[in-house]
Amino acid sequence: MMSSPIVLNTPEIGAGRFAPTPTGRLHLGNVRTAFIAWLGARSSNLRTILRIEDLDPKAIPKGCLEGVYDDLDWLGLDYDECPRLGGPVGPYRQSERFEQYDGILERLNRLGCLYPCWCSRKEVREAAIAPHASDEGPIYAGTCRPAQFSPVKNLNDLPKKNGRTPALRLSVDRAIELQGSQTVTFTDAVAGPQTFDLRKSIGDFVVRRVDGVAAYQIACAWDDLSMGCTQVLRGNDLLPSTVRQLLVIRLLNLPEPQYGHVGLVLSANGERMSKRDGATAIEELRRTGTNPATVIRHLARMTGLPDTSDLDHLTDAFRICNLRQSYFQADVRTGSLGENKR
Numbered sequence: 001m002m003s004s005p006i007v008l009n010t011p012e013i014g015a016g017r018f019a020p021t022p023t024g025r026l027h028l029g030n031v032r033t034a035f036i037a038w039l040g041a042r043s044s045n046l047r048t049i050l051r052i053e054d055l056d057p058k059a060i061p062k063g064c065l066e067g068v069y070d071d072l073d074w075l076g077l078d079y080d081e082c083p084r085l086g087g088p089v090g091p092y093r094q095s096e097r098f099e100q101y102d103g104i105l106e107r108l109n110r111l112g113c114l115y116p117c118w119c120s121r122k123e124v125r126e127a128a129i130a131p132h133a134s135d136e137g138p139i140y141a142g143t144c145r146p147a148q149f150s151p152v153k154n155l156n157d158l159p160k161k162n163g164r165t166p167a168l169r170l171s172v173d174r175a176i177e178l179q180g181s182q183t184v185t186f187t188d189a190v191a192g193p194q195t196f197d198l199r200k201s202i203g204d205f206v207v208r209r210v211d212g213v214a215a216y217q218i219a220c221a222w223d224d225l226s227m228g229c230t231q232v233l234r235g236n237d238l239l240p241s242t243v244r245q246l247l248v249i250r251l252l253n254l255p256e257p258q259y260g261h262v263g264l265v266l267s268a269n270g271e272r273m274s275k276r277d278g279a280t281a282i283e284e285l286r287r288t289g290t291n292p293a294t295v296i297r298h299l300a301r302m303t304g305l306p307d308t309s310d311l312d313h314l315t316d317a318f319r320i321c322n323l324r325q326s327y328f329q330a331d332v333r334t335g336s337l338g339e340n341k342r
């Protein structure tokens with residue numbers, strides 16, 4: 001028994017998307033993801049979507065959003081649908097889509113998949129089955145998991161315990177029962193065949209936070225579906241998130257996008273780039289007079305594409321199957337590019 005089908009009112013032509021969480025300005029690392037996602041969509045004749053993942057609107061510094069739009073414009077990465085332009089499946093900011101996420105949580109609840117969890121972070125950590133097994137934190141020990149699964153009576157009126165409002169978790173045991181398999185398997189367009197054991201490597205995960213806002217996994221999965229995204233190209237740090245999102249999509253009985261996870265760009269000292277890595281902020285490159293064509297050429301070289309800044313030419317040359325899982329060091333000023341040995 002999976003969910004009865006939801007009718008998705010999406011345009012006939014599929015889409016690819018870039019979905020940043022702008023807690024800081026874009027840097028070379030996340031712009032490379034934007035570049036790849038943009039080329040993926042354009043080369044497959046898909047719509048291009050820019051979606052802002054601001055489930056925590058207060059975490060977005062003032063002016064940052066406009067800055068992100070300007071950085072992408074400056075690079076020539078244009079979007080058919082985005083917060084500035086709108087489009088047929090908007091709004092394009094998660095902070096304006098909360099009601100939709102509540103509807104999805106209701107659907108999952110009807111399947112008897114959800115339960116309230118009053119555990120604090122500390123309690124989750126201390127009771128964990130495998131403290132470091134999951135990217136989202138420890139695998140939940142199931143302290144609040146009910147013995148029998150049935151829909152939670154009223155998701156919007158859950159009792160407090162010890163003064164605590166509960167989060168909602170999705171039970172992987174119930175999901176396993178519903179889908180008849182202990183694993184989630186899929187073929188990643190870049191990383192190849194993937195198999196994840198739901199109990200061993202995922203565990204019951206949070207789908208609604210204590211503050212009542214849907215968790216990223218729900219928001220992202222639903223946005224991709226409801227925006228008609230047929231192609232999701234993103235950094236391989238999100239591969240474990242894909243497992244959760246795919247599980248939700250399968251429980252909802254909806255068509256899944258093709259996922260592809262590319263290697264992240266590492267900074268010159270071999271570390272994962274962070275938004276705080278001021279040296280590579282696009283904003284700074286702009287301010288210090290770098291030509292956008294130089295940045296595009298650099299991104300192209302970091303992606304194994306022809307050494308050109310011509311986006312049409314790059315679109316023609318782009319093939320998802322040629323993307324690699326390698327990590328690259330990148331220094332846009334010196335142009336040095338070395339494959340990381342890791």
Ligand code: GLU
Nearest residue numbers: 019020021053220234238
């Ligand atoms: N918003 C996420 C981030 O900036 C990316 C989500 C996605 O591409 O699915 O890391």
